[in-house]
Amino acid sequence: MKWGAAETKKGTRCRVLEGGSGAPVVFLHGAGGLLRDNPFLDALARRYHVFAPEWPGYGESTGEELLEDMLDFALHGWDLVDALGLRQPHLVGHSMGGMIAAEMACLAPREVGRLALVSPAGLWLDEHPIPDIFALLPAQLAELLFHDAQAGQALLTGGADLTDMEALKEFYLGTQRRLAMAGKILFPIPNRRLAKRLYRLTADTLVLWGAADRLIVPAYAARWQALIPGARVELVESAGHMLPYEQPEAFVRTLAGFLG
């Protein structure tokens, strides 16, 4: 896969990881952004034409000041699809990206090929409050996101040595910038009333969840299934919230089985 760029009509400039050929698949990353290594994207690119844009405020993408609320975020998603020249792509969204993909599909249900929501944010259940990701010590993050926290920590930092002050500073600034952006739709509670719009979905929908997700617990999968007409739910064992990174093979296998 290689990095390209897309500029939307609104004026955001996004870096896009692109590769493969076949049916177009747009992957929308979660609040933490794409990590350094994304093996599940490489595997998907062997079967599909994969586009993984970085959201404004992430990596080298800019224009975060142009996006303020949920509607801006969802329309930005469609602006990107237009800028990339795609028609009816499959949408695959992870966590915050799942929330955005679902909102995009509510706005324009007939523009979506198939819809895959991977541990999506966007709903709230009082009996299962989601931990506040904006009030965490750096060391608490991996524990919450991964089934295997130790392996997860290495994935999160991309091998950077955080005992080095400069590396720590860079990691910290990047995290602050990414989560500042994510906070626009996730703070203080990651619910922008998607639930009342999901009835509009018409695309085939798969809801994928890590069985060991401690951030958004699997109980949410049932709620998504109840709200989306005809949605399928698949649980993946030995995977936490970062399912695509933690179990890339199972993730790609299940996803490919759904996308065809």
Place this chain on the structure above:
Amino acid sequence: MKFTWFNLMPWPYLPDDFRQRHRSVWVDIPSTLYDPRKGHHVYHTYLDQLEYAEALGFDGIGCNEHHQNAYGLMPSPNLIAAALARRTSRAAICVIGNSIAGYNPAIRVAEEFAMLDVISGGRLIAGFPVGTSMDTNFCYGQIPALTRDKYREAHDLIMKAWASDEPFAFDGTYNQLRWVNCWPKPIQQPHPPIYIPGGGSIETWDFCLDHDYNYSYLSFFGYLRGKSLLDGYWERVGRRGKDESPYRAAFAQIICVADTDAEAERLYAEHCLYFFNRCLHIFPPFADPPGYRTVATIKHGALSQLTLARQKILENLTWKQLVDERFVIAGSPETVRQQLEECIKGLRIGHLFCLFHNGDMPDWKTRHSSKLFAEKVMPHLRDLWPEWKHDERWWMHPMEDRLRPEEQRPGADRPGLEWPR
């Protein structure tokens, strides 16, 4: 110099093992640690102290806004200010201030501040803080990355509401109001003096200078550490071509006065340590959510939260450190005078927010320290800025006949309307 007697109103009954048992004094501190019956006496003690400060000759008395915490018990500073407005007659009432990004709609602040200004006879000093992230983001749910934008809009709405003589429509992003028509209006025209309390946000300097507002640097870490920040501010003042009136800036300082330096330690050390060890025990992520500070500000300042260095400092503080590093200015009247002169001149400030009540300090010690200061220190520091003696741009302008209410009561000019005997 203007001296304002400030009370943060901390909860004085936190247990000795508070730090070990709880992660934060703010946001998620168990409310079972609060006892409303004790709280009754706490509020009245603190209010009495503020009234006493006026009697001692302080220029102003001050309060501020914080939520869900044991550090400062004023979720509504305007209630405290209202109580003070009725029971005092001379001191400025400094509400530093209302965290305007948290009010929906923010017109509420224009109304309540106007009420306070009218009730007090034009003695209000109006503070507009962004609010700490604990308050504005975690307790009041405002989105960190949009907080400053919402703050600016709230400011524009309030100032326009005070300035306008006609009802107007306000089509904001966060406040949409078809009819804005502020009743009552403040006595002080065009508006009460505006103070902007800031930590280290460089954006705040320009905001103050754009509008000629006072910049209040509120830190508990003393003037030695505050110096580089205030130097940055004054450099900005110079670059913007503004005059260098010291009244453009205010600073908060913990002060403890006793007969001797040794006596100061004996009387006040434990209470100051209570303040630093318990009242500032904040879970670091609550103090710095992503988006609350701009990337420019983070890069400019030290990344203190990053290493938890700040919390480590607080954990092991000693009285000697507090005094040596000037977190606390403490000692005999002469020691305090010397150090405060250095503080005031070094920072170039015309307003000092004086913190005499600290942590769990008993009432008598608070009064003792305040009285010694008022009698033996304050008079010697009054005239440190002779060339700016007549600069009243950042001070209250009360109405003159407020002290003779009997002549001014509604109907007093219409004889025969007395209550029938």
